[in-house]
Amino acid sequence: MTPLVLALRSSPQERLDLSPLVPHRLAGKTAAEISRLQLDTARDPVTVADIFRLRAGDAGHIRIEGATDRLDRIGQDMAGGEIVVEGDAGNQAGRAMRGGRLTVEGNAGHWTASAMRGGHIEVAGSAGDRLGGPLAGETAGMRGGVVVVRGDVGARAGDRLRRGTIIVEGRARDHAGSRMIAGTLVLRRGAGRLPGYLMRRGTIVLGESCDELSPTFVDCGAHDLVALRLMAAFVREHSAAAAAALRPPLRRLAGDMAVLGKGEIFAVME
Amino acid sequence: MRSMMVRGIRIDDTFAEAFPMRATAVVITADSMRWARQAALTMTGFATSVIGCGCEAGIDAELSSRQTPDRRPGVRALIFAVSTSELQKQLQNRVGQCVLTTAGTACYAGLVGEEALKLGSALRFFGDGWQISKRFAGKHYWRVPVMDGEFVCEATTGLTKNAVGGGNLLIMGRSAETTLAAAEAATKAISAVPDVITPFPGGIVRSGSKVGSKYKAPASTNEAYCPTLRGAVKTALDSDVGSVLEIVIDGLTETAVGDAMRAGLAAIVKLGPKRGALRVSAGNYGGKLGPHHFHLKDLLP
Numbered sequence: 001m002t003p004l005v006l007a008l009r010s011s012p013q014e015r016l017d018l019s020p021l022v023p024h025r026l027a028g029k030t031a032a033e034i035s036r037l038q039l040d041t042a043r044d045p046v047t048v049a050d051i052f053r054l055r056a057g058d059a060g061h062i063r064i065e066g067a068t069d070r071l072d073r074i075g076q077d078m079a080g081g082e083i084v085v086e087g088d089a090g091n092q093a094g095r096a097m098r099g100g101r102l103t104v105e106g107n108a109g110h111w112t113a114s115a116m117r118g119g120h121i122e123v124a125g126s127a128g129d130r131l132g133g134p135l136a137g138e139t140a141g142m143r144g145g146v147v148v149v150r151g152d153v154g155a156r157a158g159d160r161l162r163r164g165t166i167i168v169e170g171r172a173r174d175h176a177g178s179r180m181i182a183g184t185l186v187l188r189r190g191a192g193r194l195p196g197y198l199m200r201r202g203t204i205v206l207g208e209s210c211d212e213l214s215p216t217f218v219d220c221g222a223h224d225l226v227a228l229r230l231m232a233a234f235v236r237e238h239s240a241a242a243a244a245a246l247r248p249p250l251r252r253l254a255g256d257m258a259v260l261g262k263g264e265i266f267a268v269m270e
Numbered sequence: 271m272r273s274m275m276v277r278g279i280r281i282d283d284t285f286a287e288a289f290p291m292r293a294t295a296v297v298i299t300a301d302s303m304r305w306a307r308q309a310a311l312t313m314t315g316f317a318t319s320v321i322g323c324g325c326e327a328g329i330d331a332e333l334s335s336r337q338t339p340d341r342r343p344g345v346r347a348l349i350f351a352v353s354t355s356e357l358q359k360q361l362q363n364r365v366g367q368c369v370l371t372t373a374g375t376a377c378y379a380g381l382v383g384e385e386a387l388k389l390g391s392a393l394r395f396f397g398d399g400w401q402i403s404k405r406f407a408g409k410h411y412w413r414v415p416v417m418d419g420e421f422v423c424e425a426t427t428g429l430t431k432n433a434v435g436g437g438n439l440l441i442m443g444r445s446a447e448t449t450l451a452a453a454e455a456a457t458k459a460i461s462a463v464p465d466v467i468t469p470f471p472g473g474i475v476r477s478g479s480k481v482g483s484k485y486k487a488p489a490s491t492n493e494a495y496c497p498t499l500r501g502a503v504k505t506a507l508d509s510d511v512g513s514v515l516e517i518v519i520d521g522l523t524e525t526a527v528g529d530a531m532r533a534g535l536a537a538i539v540k541l542g543p544k545r546g547a548l549r550v551s552a553g554n555y556g557g558k559l560g561p562h563h564f565h566l567k568d569l570l571p
Contacts, residue, residue: 223419226299233340
């Protein structure tokens, strides 16, 4: 199947909103109609044709060539199909995504997978702050699907995570899994300060140590749990390296006792 | 009754009459096969007949660690009942009392069905608020804290309404010893057929029943097949038959029950009349009650 290719002409002058360029919104549109779609975020109108050279193809498979971090909201509300980003993605890539597959071959910006509900996102490089997190005023972050980041992630990865799995092969910065409601966050190279800050429920796996653990997490001992085997089998499908972090026995830390305290951090034995 | 002679064994020209049932399956795993089997045997132990047990259940297959969700050895058990509500009740009680309680076990869906039955989503309340919900790859699990760690249980399992209960073989031999040998050979062969169980102890039942009784009971002994009453009642037995055993077969599909009866018949015929059965028949109610008819002549090896 020949993909629909959007090749960037040059780096845009302003940040652009690429949310119209998702498979279900482009389905049935001609190349001319797609070319006229507006992507601007400032006063002057900017169309697809102004920014990209378009090569017609199957709208279910979109390829964005030469992408830069000024391209925001790639894959927003995506319901199916596939988008491959050759280069970097801006902020909110895969926001509120419901299905399909989004691959970023470079780095991704802040709020990647924000409020995602389903589907699969893979970032070959690193991702910015608040991976999967909610925007201001939203009560929950990611609610389903799988996110895999091969590099590092910024602060508050998995903020208010409600459901779904985030796998980070690198290291997370401070407050990973802050305010988690449920879901699973696997951090192969550990985290910065205070992982699980104010988490209510959910699971964080630290493959390596963190800079500082909150005193409001309590040690429940080292365990070889069946649930970790299930988790490892699932994670292995996406990242063999991250699955190794789930090798039992792991120390279970319950918290955050400053709030509900029904979350857990699994940490490697030291 | 007309019969066919197959390698010295008389095969009656009759059929087993079977009925539609509701069924489900669970996979039970543990740290060793011994404990997985123990949990499954306990769960399916008192489940020989829907008449007195509420359901019929048994072990379908033993699974290697490569075949189970948590990579531990396991057992697949099937449960059959006459209604969805009864099946739900039996599943919940039996897994709750026999699997949850067994050291080191976990329990998973063993069937993808048209509808779902509650499994972990009913048993999670044992966690008293400490239970943890986990979803991976479209599956939903409950983790319930217990004294040896956690009981992991999939939230639901599948239900099929296409199950068939009551496939059967009536095995008649010269003595109790040879009849049991034939029945054992048949149950061993049937155990290799997927998606079926033989719910009675060891897969064999000696107390074949008829519908009704002179007392207030739903079923009573089938005197026509009792060798000690051969001269006193209208018997179905020949003069050379000294013992009768029955194998009852429940399956997830009509095909599975037919395959199991075929495998059982083949094993009986292979054993031969000297060491095994002299005659094989099947139980039915004249064909007017059950929609599934398994004719022995169609199942011969």
